Amino acid sequence: MNKRNDDPAGMSLIVKTVAxxxxxxxxxxxxxxxxxxxxxxxxxxxxxxxxxxxFVLLVLAFGKKFxxxxxxVSRASLVESLGAIMFLAIALxxxxxxxxxxxxxxxxxxxxxxxxAGIIPLCNIAISLKVAAGLFAIFMILVILESxxxxxK
Amino acid sequence: MAVYLxxxxxxxxxxxxxxxxxxxxxxxxxxxxxxxxxxxxxVLLGYRMEGRAPIYSPAQAIVxxxxxxxxxxILTSIVIxxxxxxxxxxxxxxxxxxxxxxxxxxxxxxKG
Numbered sequence: 001m002n003k004r005n006d007d008p009a010g011m012s013l014i015v016k017t018v019a020x021x022x023x024x025x026x027x028x029x030x031x032x033x034x035x036x037x038x039x040x041x042x043x044x045x046x047x048x049x050x051x052x053x054x055f056v057l058l059v060l061a062f063g064k065k066f067x068x069x070x071x072x073v074s075r076a077s078l079v080e081s082l083g084a085i086m087f088l089a090i091a092l093x094x095x096x097x098x099x100x101x102x103x104x105x106x107x108x109x110x111x112x113x114x115x116x117a118g119i120i121p122l123c124n125i126a127i128s129l130k131v132a133a134g135l136f137a138i139f140m141i142l143v144i145l146e147s148x149x150x151x152x153k
Numbered sequence: 154m155a156v157y158l159x160x161x162x163x164x165x166x167x168x169x170x171x172x173x174x175x176x177x178x179x180x181x182x183x184x185x186x187x188x189x190x191x192x193x194x195x196v197l198l199g200y201r202m203e204g205r206a207p208i209y210s211p212a213q214a215i216v217x218x219x220x221x222x223x224x225x226x227i228l229t230s231i232v233i234x235x236x237x238x239x240x241x242x243x244x245x246x247x248x249x250x251x252x253x254x255x256x257x258x259x260x261x262x263x264k265g
Contacts, residue, residue: 041208045232112211138239145246 009063019061026054030132037124038117044127051128052135064143073144076137083129090119090126156197164190177245177255184241188234192227199223 010016030050037043059067094102105118114121167190170183199220207221245255252260 040210041206045228111209135235142239142242142246145243145250148250 009065011061015061019057023054023057026057027051030054030128034124034128035121036114038120039112039114044124045131047124048128048131049135051132052139055132055136056139059139059143064140064147068140071136073137073140076133076140078133080130080133080137083126083131083133086129087123087126090122094119157194160190160194160197163193166190175256175258177248177257180257181238181241181245185234185238188230188237192230192234195223195227195230 030047030053032047033042033050034044034047037047055067055071058070091101094100094104096102097104101119103118103120109116109118164187167183167185167187170186171180174180174183199222201217201219204217204219207218207224209215248260249255252262254260
């Protein structure tokens with residue numbers, strides 16, 4: 001029985017144990033959706049939402065203090081900005097070859113191959129960074145708002 | 154046709170919820186129902202009977218797919234709806250902080 005289980009914050013022992021097992025799997029599934037975004041349904045937004053939901057599950061199970069030690073809102077905001085800048089940089093890098101959003105890695109991709117689509121997986125990763133960090137920041141800000149309301153009462 | 158009428162009914166339920174309810178949380182739920190009814194309507198417009206999901210996969214002939222354009226549009230719409238919902242919920246929490254109630258008839262401090 002480690003310290004985290006005895007922590008009164010968050011939900012019961014059962015929820016904490018299940019959350020600890022499933023959070024990694026949910027993260028992995030989100031990354032699968034992101035990487036395979038151009039060959040199967042899904043992509044940056046859907047995968048980013050799944051990744052954010054893994055962190056939301058952490059907040060719900062372990063309480064917000066535990067999660068805030070790992071990832072603060074300012075760090076989530078940093079990652080979100082990084083995603084936006086990465087997307088813009090990929091788009092602008094196309095100007096080196098001639099035009100906006102030029103697919104500069106490959107001329108012509110092969111269907112159903114994961115590593116054949118040039119910049120599209122990179123764009124998906126950038127979008128997923130932005131969506132995951134943004135959604136998590138929205139959730140955390142709502143949680144913080146609610147806790148300040150309770151403190152005032 | 155009946156499907157579209159049911160979709161309209163769902164939209165009307167949402168509108169009723171927005172206009173008639175006094176609790177801010179219920180108004181937000183009505184907003185979400187209205188938005189999803191519109192999303193459902195758009196996706197229904199692109200549907201065809203016995204249609205497949207518009208996914209191009211190997212060893213499958215491209216026959217009888219549903220229209221993918223409304224689905225792509227609705228994905229964007231869902232993202233915007235998420236942002237709007239987060240904004241409205243944030244405003245509702247601020248209102249509760251300021252007035253201590255979710256009842257819109259009680260929120261009248263500005264009234265002269």
